[in-house]
Amino acid sequence: MPEISVILSTYNAEAWLEKVLWGYECQIFKDFEIVIADDGSRSSTKDLINRFQNTTSLQLIHIWQEDDGFQKSKILNKALLACNSEYIVMSDGDCIPRLDFLEVHAKHKQRGYFLSGGYFKLPMGISKKIKEKHVLSGKCFSLKWLKKQGLKSSFKNNKLNSKGFKSELLNTVTPTKMSWNGHNSSGWKDDILAINGFDERMQYGGQDRELGERLFNYGIKSKQIRYSAVCVHLDHKRGYNTKESIAKNKAIRKYTRDSKTIWTSYGITKESIELTA
Template sequence: MKLSIIISTYNSEEWLHKVLLGYTIQTENDFEIIVADDGSTTKTKAVIESFKDKFKYPILHVWQEDKGFRKCRILNSAILKSNSDYLLFTDGDCIPRKDFVANHLKQKEKGYFLSGGYFKLPMTISKVISDEVILSQKCFDASWLKKQGLKLNFKITKLVHNRYFAGFMNWITPTKRSWNGHNSSGFKADILAINGFNELLDYGGEDREMGERLFNLGLFSKQIRYSAICLHLDHSRNYVNPEKVACNLEVRKFNKKNKITRIELGIDKH
């Protein structure tokens, strides 16, 4: 298969349903989906079961016991279950536009990882996005979003569906080409070479930390935030711990300064 899509989730079955539905209508369907589940209840399992016959390959559900925020650990477990040499990472609250997968595959290149973004929605609009709205792709239409009460600003340009415009905006955007957990992809061999995600880290820049080690390994990054589009559904973040965020930042500073590539507490522990 061309691609393994690893989707992280935790007790967000309503949002996960919307996200998985978005993958059923992709213009490129030669991929597998792996749900990296950080300890959700059986409600999430039921959602995954409801989509078991909707894709070319079976959905893999990789689950671990709920012992707090352990996203890096479950992502490493999911990587080991993947059956492709190219991996796309995203979150269970990010609905992909129908050309999302195709754009990642089109842009992939040896020696690079791809850095995508998202268009964030408020809770009111997140809730009103129905199956029909996803299947018709109305949720990616600026006029539909405006009718739902969205206040338009410059960020709406991310939803302009024109490859020439997207290419130009990818080129001029000042946003750093970082590894973003909601929308990034790379070769499995590169991720294994740095021992995957750092399980020492809690929430707060843990995805970017892995990307920074990929840079230390000698990789470059391509900006695709205007090409590979996903909608970020709103949610609370009651798992944020300022002390742990600060600790993560110190680890990142150390790794950048010392050109660290391979960390100790990583994928080889599984």
């Protein structure tokens, strides 16, 4: 049983997923498996995964469901059940991890807590320029290289070059809330199962945050690793981002916060259980 199971969500984005998998091949921390939560991708995604299984040391598990629109919460629940580890790191198939990404999650994991990370968002032009060699060499995390590709100066650039004391300090002073972020968070599998996983009514827009809010209601605290566990987010279109889904999800999240709900009846187990803090 590996120490960590990494869940990566994906949908018809082989070019991005390939770059991300190269990032995991480079990890300093090696005791992990990757469970790919595939929300109905075409066969070329499976072909890519098979190639990595045959040519790299990565342990890959491919969980696929029929394409029925944006059903990320549903496939994530299936992926959760497929994880062999007691500890789960969640990210996306468009987030390339720095070589110490899993090392940081492993170092900071602690019973009674989940870890809240962030990402560094790249524009589309730079996202397309990143090749295998830039991932393997770590250049895609180099401010010098990224600025040559057109990256503008910003305080957020500190996410890329902060380590040690600097990253710990920025983790402490950042005003960003310690929420569960689907692109970079981790927690104990039994805690996530205890709240019945993701609410499958929720489509795009905060379904990850709602899971974190139920973890809080369950008594789990969070720790900030925003500037320590670094990944770069490759840009992409978001055709599934609709006003209707955002409004629906906000209403569900409001109910979760106001009622202190722990359990969702629309998660892994489809039954109603009254569990509140």
